[in-house]
Amino acid sequence: MSKSSDHPPITPEMKVAALLKAYPKTEDLLYEIAPAFSKLRNPILRRTVAKATSLRQAAKVAGIDLGYMINRLRSAVGQTSDIVINEGNDDPGEKPGWAISPSPVRTFDACALIEAGEQPMTRVMSDLKKLDAGDVYELITPFEPVPLRDMAGSKGFDSWSERIGDDRVRTLFRSS
Numbered sequence: 359m360s361k362s363s364d365h366p367p368i369t370p371e372m373k374v375a376a377l378l379k380a381y382p383k384t385e386d387l388l389y390e391i392a393p394a395f396s397k398l399r400n401p402i403l404r405r406t407v408a409k410a411t412s413l414r415q416a417a418k419v420a421g422i423d424l425g426y427m428i429n430r431l432r433s434a435v436g437q438t439s440d441i442v443i444n445e446g447n448d449d450p451g452e453k454p455g456w457a458i459s460p461s462p463v464r465t466f467d468a469c470a471l472i473e474a475g476e477q478p479m480t481r482v483m484s485d486l487k488k489l490d491a492g493d494v495y496e497l498i499t500p501f502e503p504v505p506l507r508d509m510a511g512s513k514g515f516d517s518w519s520e521r522i523g524d525d526r527v528r529t530l531f532r533s534s
Contacts, residue, residue, distance in 0.1 A: 368431045370424055374398065374416050375408035381435050391427055392420035394501065402475030410477065415504040457518040457530045462496035463489065469500050469526070479506050482531075486515055489533035497529045498522075 365380040366372065378385055378398075388395040395416070398404050413431075417424040432438065464485060468478035478499070483506075486495060497503065507517045510531055519529040 365435070367437055368413070368428060368435065370414040370417075370428060371412050373409060374411050374413060375404065377413065377431070378404070378408065381431075384431055384434055387430060387434050391430055392417075392422050394420045397501070400473075403472070406475050406477050407472070410479070410505045412505075415508070418504050419502045453520070454516065454518055456492075456494065456516070456532050460494040460496070460530055460532075462530070463493045465496040465498070467498040469498060472500060478503075479509065482506060483509065483513070486510060486513070486531055486533070489531075491533050493533050495531040495533075497531065499527050499529065500525050502527045503529055 366376070368377060368381070374388075378388075385398070388398070398408055411419070413428060414424055417427050466478070466482065466485065468482070471478050471481075478497070482495075482497060489495060497506075502519045507519065507529065510517055514534050516532040516534060517529055519527055522528045
């Protein structure tokens with residue numbers, strides 16, 4: 359592996375694509391840490407999702423402890439691996455009332471789009487801007503769209519995700 363002085367330090371905010379570019383040998387370790395990361399073998403997903411997703415977001419999607427993941431990766435490349443991150447993975451908690459029996463004004467199944475290597479973020483954000491207060495938008499994806507939820511949250515939208523099958527996640531967005 360490369361020495362840590364030759365490449366950037368591995369941090370929670372590092373994008374998955376940047377990690378794999380700087381430290382290509384960490385790819386197998388990522389698959390070992392979380393089998394969900396094996397989807398990155400798909401070159402289309404690697405070019406799209408991996409560029410937009412931070413290690414913090416990837417840990418959340420995979421349901422693994424961020425500190426554990428960062429420390430394993432840092433140790434594998436010869437960086438100090440005693441970072442303590444005490445945020446864990448967010449427990450989604452109880453489903454919010456607005457998400458219990460929503461009547462979405464629009465549903466978008468982005469699975470085929472993502473599998474074709476396209477990013478749904480621009481389309482979804484455009485759709486969300488058109489919502490009236492209280493409207494609910496439903497998005498179907500092959501994994502939890504953490505970067506998209508983060509972006510929508512920064513624009514004032516509430517969101518809730520739940521697994522609806524082995525390879526499908528339903529995310530609801532609500533305009534405040």
